[in-house]
Amino acid sequence: MSDSPIAVFDSGLGGLSVVRHLRQLLPREEIVYFGDTARVPYGTKSQPTVVQFALETAGFLLQFDPKLIVAACNTASALALDELMQAMPVPVIGVVEPGARAAVRLAGGAPLAVLGTEATIASGSYLRAIRAVEPAQPVISKACPLFVPLVEEGRHSGDPLVRMTVETYLGGLRSQGVRVVVLGCTHYPLLREAIAELLGPDVQIVDSGRETSLVVQQHLAARAAL
Ligand code: DGL
Secondary structure, rough: OOOOEEEEEEEEOOHHHHHHHHHOOOOOOOOEEEOOOOOOOOOOOOHHHHHHHHHHHHHHHHOOOOEEEEEOOHHHHHHHHHHHHHHOOOOEEEOHHHHHHHHHHHHHOEEEEEEEOHHHHHHHHHHHHHHHHOOHHHHHHHHOOHHHHHHHHHHOOHHHHHHHHHHHHHHHHHHHHHEEEEEOOOOHHHHHHHHHHOOOOEEEEHHHHHHHHHHHHHHHHHHHHO
């Protein structure tokens, strides 16, 4: 461990779920978090706007002299990771690839579904990351645009409106033989209970934030071993 912190950013507060995983895995690390609550949501915005916001947000975090930056926001990871990696003087770890890898591993060739914001799904980033691991992997990509405003409104898994929305977006997945679902948005873990209940016990849920924390842990361990 060095004294410099791990910097984490998201479009809002949802990325704190990633911080929670990081704290569990790396309790001795300092973490600096920035949630761009003034400009949330990113998931409905164009790529140039998301790239600009991501660069500004990550750039702001450089003043804390981080050892690495975690783009906890799926939309920023999906649309702006290359730009971030090029522009930042420290390593940048996004959430898409770790989530994609874990999903392919768990699916074992059965269909998997990726849930995300409109921008994340339209970018095709998860699909590319999944196919890079397993070119024949069957993937269903599903934008769930109402999930973020529902969470922002403070609605939880037991709320009838949440249950109805989850059923509307995801009801069809059961008949499509989906075995794994990726929560490809920082807000979706907050609706995990409703999603898991609808999909049933045979469907495994991947939290990209949790998988990313494991990658950060491995990255730091590899660095320490140098
Ligand atoms: N943080 C965003 C993500 O993970 C969700 C909220 C937003 O649309 O900005 O995609």
